[in-house]
Amino acid sequence: MTARPALFWFRDDLRLSDNPALRAASEHGPLTCVYILDTSTERRALGGAARWWLSRSLQALSDAIAAKGGELLILRGDPAELLPDVVERTGSGYVAWNRRYDRAAIALDKALKAELTEAGVAVESFNANLLNEPWQVKTKADGPFKVFTPYWRAVRESGEPSAPLPAPARLSRARLPAALREQTLTVAGLALEPTTPDWAGGLREAWTPGEDGARDRLDTFLDETIAGYREARDLPDRLSTSRLSPHLRFGEISPRQIWHATRAAEEAGRTPGSASDVEKFFSEIGWREFSYHLLFHNPELASVNYDRRFDAMSWETDEAGLAAWQKGLTGYPIVDAGLRELWQTGWMHNRVRMITASFLIKHLLTDWRAGETWFWDTLVDADPANNPASWQWVAGSGADAAPYFRVFNPVTQGEKFDPKGAYVRRFVPELAELDDKFIHRPWDAPAGELKKSGILLGSDYPKPIIALDFGRQRALDAFAALRSE
Ligand SMILES: Cc1cc2nc3c(=O)[nH]c(=O)nc-3n(C[C@H](O)[C@H](O)[C@H](O)COP(=O)(O)OP(=O)(O)OC[C@H]3O[C@@H](n4cnc5c(N)ncnc54)[C@H](O)[C@@H]3O)c2cc1C
Numbered sequence: 223m224t225a226r227p228a229l230f231w232f233r234d235d236l237r238l239s240d241n242p243a244l245r246a247a248s249e250h251g252p253l254t255c256v257y258i259l260d261t262s263t264e265r266r267a268l269g270g271a272a273r274w275w276l277s278r279s280l281q282a283l284s285d286a287i288a289a290k291g292g293e294l295l296i297l298r299g300d301p302a303e304l305l306p307d308v309v310e311r312t313g314s315g316y317v318a319w320n321r322r323y324d325r326a327a328i329a330l331d332k333a334l335k336a337e338l339t340e341a342g343v344a345v346e347s348f349n350a351n352l353l354n355e356p357w358q359v360k361t362k363a364d365g366p367f368k369v370f371t372p373y374w375r376a377v378r379e380s381g382e383p384s385a386p387l388p389a390p391a392r393l394s395r396a397r398l399p400a401a402l403r404e405q406t407l408t409v410a411g412l413a414l415e416p417t418t419p420d421w422a423g424g425l426r427e428a429w430t431p432g433e434d435g436a437r438d439r440l441d442t443f444l445d446e447t448i449a450g451y452r453e454a455r456d457l458p459d460r461l462s463t464s465r466l467s468p469h470l471r472f473g474e475i476s477p478r479q480i481w482h483a484t485r486a487a488e489e490a491g492r493t494p495g496s497a498s499d500v501e502k503f504f505s506e507i508g509w510r511e512f513s514y515h516l517l518f519h520n521p522e523l524a525s526v527n528y529d530r531r532f533d534a535m536s537w538e539t540d541e542a543g544l545a546a547w548q549k550g551l552t553g554y555p556i557v558d559a560g561l562r563e564l565w566q567t568g569w570m571h572n573r574v575r576m577i578t579a580s581f582l583i584k585h586l587l588t589d590w591r592a593g594e595t596w597f598w599d600t601l602v603d604a605d606p607a608n609n610p611a612s613w614q615w616v617a618g619s620g621a622d623a624a625p626y627f628r629v630f631n632p633v634t635q636g637e638k639f640d641p642k643g644a645y646v647r648r649f650v651p652e653l654a655e656l657d658d659k660f661i662h663r664p665w666d667a668p669a670g671e672l673k674k675s676g677i678l679l680g681s682d683y684p685k686p687i688i689a690l691d692f693g694r695q696r697a698l699d700a701f702a703a704l705r706s707e
Pocket residue numbers: 455463464465466467468470471506507508509510511513570571572573575576579597601603604605606608609610612613616
């Protein structure tokens with residue numbers, strides 16, 4: 223009797239190396255690799271920027287699989303129906319996937335595991351995308367952590383993460399029935415990229431999705447950018463961070479690979495980063511782990527306040543303010559630069575994410591969920607754990623959150639972290655000629671200075687949509703009322 227073929231289901235793990243489920247499935251013999259674009263309304267649909275990334279990443283993956291002798295089968299629909307169908311039609315006796323951690327995905331995986339097992343198919347799932355499973359890290363009282371520092375201490379005390387796995391040397395193809403082959407789509411057939419209009423030019427310029435692109439990003443970071451990371455990571459005008467976030471989001475690289483490559487570079491004396499830069503970098507990877515820990519233990523993180531006292535918050539409904547924020551037309555240069563960086567490149571520097579989120583939530587007193595939704599649609603790294611956890615952190619409703627009275631002042635933040643205004647000049651070109659002194663407060667510039675710089679406030683660039691003192695006080699009053707309830 224010949225062995226039944228195996229099936230591997232790609233999801234948020236679009237890579238061949240350090241992919242434990244792929245490795246396990248490939249060791250079972252002839253293999254079907256499948257990706258299903260999930261169109262079910264049960265699960266949150268990808269935003270526009272993430273769809274663009276996925277398209278490019280799937281193409282890179284499909285090419286890499288073909289180079290190893292395999293084939294990526296691409297389908298669109300509800301995996302709850304399609305996966306068992308493909309398993310049956312390929313006669314697969316073994317199915318493997320890597321785990322995901324949001325509630326809808328967990329429910330789907332559980333149901334599929336039960337159905338396939340019942341049908342006599344062996345199913346295994348693995349951890350590919352986290353250093354630790356969210357349920358493995360526990361407080362002394364055996365519960366989930368609510369504060370990052372002790373969480374991360376517990377992780378660090380448990381030792382170094384396990385070593386990453388190599389990619390399978392070869393992927394031998396299982397035979398596909400003709401009818402199934404006919405059903406298979408090309409990446410282009412998924413129509414994930416924008417056409418009318420094609421707004422993705424800036425994304426194409428900024429990114430190389432795929433496993434090779436991820437590896438290149440990591441190498442550049444370890445060879446150059448990590449030097450001084452601990453302090454420089456707050457400066458948005460330069461390449462000061464790794465920019466690995468979309469690669470991590472789509473699983474083109476794993477945190478284990480990042481960890482061990484960083485350690486190896488450190489030990490070989492290859493990286494210019496200090497031990498303190500490395501530790502800081504690891505702790506940022508740790509924040510990602512913590513977000514997944516929070517998501518697993520609080521499945522409604524994207525829609526429900528982690529701190530339920532915030533349910534009583536009286537948010538403003540300021541549609542004009544929200545639209546101005548989304549378009550980068552608030553009249554506050556650092557806020558506008560951030561939102562325009564996001565629109566043009568699908569990414570925004572972390573410091574500026576905090577400033578723009580604080581401005582929306584505090585100065586405009588807008589519900590954090592409106593900002594989370596906008597980021598979900600426009601970020602290439604839009605992440606089911608990091609995005610809601612970070613928005614709730616800025617709002618003050620999250621775990622280990624910024625205190626409610628911390629209201630970032632966009633002028634002083636701009637002057638501190640973009641002192642020469644290079645970041646603002648890049649993304650808000652209408653202010654490019656303005657003197658450094660006024661680049662974060664154009665309304666204070668004398669009329670002659672504005673004229674010399676070719677700016678008519680209110681016409682070439684907006685006047686501030688809200689007075690900072692007013693917005694700050696309104697937020698403090700609203701947040702204080704909440705606390706006294
Ligand atoms: C309002 C808001 C929304 C955010 N939404 C997302 C999101 O959707 N997806 C996302 O990946 N990150 C999000 N972040 C976190 C952070 O801004 C990005 O991870 C970071 O800017 C990515 O850049 P990098 O890869 O160069 O980071 P680096 O500084 O090089 O860090 C390395 C990796 O660590 C992780 N990381 C770094 N900072 C954080 C952080 N504060 N919280 C959690 N993980 C972190 C990321 O995976 C990142 O790729 C958000 C932050 C804020 C304030």
